[in-house]
Amino acid sequence: MQLSDKYSFLTNYFLKAKNTNNYSAFQSILFYGSDLQSQYDLALYIAKLLNCEKNFDEYCNCQNCRWIDSHEHPAVVTVSKVDYKTDDDTSKTVISLKQTQMVKSSLTTTSDYHRVFIFCDKGNDGEILGLNQINFQEESANALLKIIEEPPRNTTFIFLTRDKNDVLQTIQSRCMAFFVPSFELENYDYDLILDVFQDYFTFERQNVFDIAGDLFELSKENTPLKILESIQNYILCLIKKNNDNKQFVYKLIEDLKQIETAKKQVQLNINPQNVFEDLCLKIIK
Numbered sequence: 143m144q145l146s147d148k149y150s151f152l153t154n155y156f157l158k159a160k161n162t163n164n165y166s167a168f169q170s171i172l173f174y175g176s177d178l179q180s181q182y183d184l185a186l187y188i189a190k191l192l193n194c195e196k197n198f199d200e201y202c203n204c205q206n207c208r209w210i211d212s213h214e215h216p217a218v219v220t221v222s223k224v225d226y227k228t229d230d231d232t233s234k235t236v237i238s239l240k241q242t243q244m245v246k247s248s249l250t251t252t253s254d255y256h257r258v259f260i261f262c263d264k265g266n267d268g269e270i271l272g273l274n275q276i277n278f279q280e281e282s283a284n285a286l287l288k289i290i291e292e293p294p295r296n297t298t299f300i301f302l303t304r305d306k307n308d309v310l311q312t313i314q315s316r317c318m319a320f321f322v323p324s325f326e327l328e329n330y331d332y333d334l335i336l337d338v339f340q341d342y343f344t345f346e347r348q349n350v351f352d353i354a355g356d357l358f359e360l361s362k363e364n365t366p367l368k369i370l371e372s373i374q375n376y377i378l379c380l381i382k383k384n385n386d387n388k389q390f391v392y393k394l395i396e397d398l399k400q401i402e403t404a405k406k407q408v409q410l411n412i413n414p415q416n417v418f419e420d421l422c423l424k425i426i427k
């Protein structure tokens with residue numbers, strides 16, 4: 143499935159920003175969610191959009207788009223604990239101060255390209271992982287604050303992370319943050335909750351506690367986490383089916399964020415009944 147099908151609510155936003163010369167949309171971007179590879183793909187999508195020599199589309203074959211696809215573009219840089227390091231940089235587990243200073247000094251020269259810096263972490267097999275306060279510590283991050291607040295012309299910073307709060311508040315507050323839902327990790331099984339939760343977006347606010355009660359009952363036969371994952375799968379399917387209905391998709395994405403919060407609460411052993419009530423209060427309006 144193409145990125146622009148899966149994430150049309152994001153790709154359309156950036157396409158429109160580009161077409162209307164709204165470059166403030168491309169200064170500093172924070173992607174968060176559990177699918178880090180898709181975040182990275184979105185970052186490359188943005189890099190191609192900004193550097194394409196032709197009429198950009200995902201299959202473009204121009205020199206710049208090809209370079210970006212093969213990770214050879216001179217101005218599109220991945221910064222991680224294993225990328226963009228000098229030989230004398232001995233740090234192996236973090237994005238070092240040396241690296242962020244190198245990013246900064248690279249900006250003092252002009253570039254014919256639109257520069258894109260993608261900050262992330264990498265696993266042992268090169269898989270994309272998210273930034274956190276261990277691999278991207280305060281000292282290195284602080285060196286960037288000024289330039290990510292007001293990047294030079296033709297420069298974009300993109301940060302990838304699992305949870306927004308995994309990056310320092312000072313970085314968060316200087317970025318436009320976008321939740322990137324995962325379509326990959328789930329099995330799309332949501333039969334469990336259909337009887338109780340189908341078309342929940344049509345439910346009446348006055349029935350919130352009954353609905354939460356039904357979910358709680360269901361969670362006794364399964365687990366609260368299983369019920370929340372089923373709801374999540376159900377919403378992901380709704381997003382796919384309703385891709386054209388921008389406003390509805392926007393609501394669904396907001397609901398997904400609430401599910402993420404509820405999952406965390408359950409993992410923290412908060413009383414599931416309270417979790418379901420809290421969730422239903424937030425998503426049934």
Ligand SMILES: [Zn+2]
Pocket residue numbers: 193194195196197198199202203204205206207208
């Ligand atoms: Zn191109």
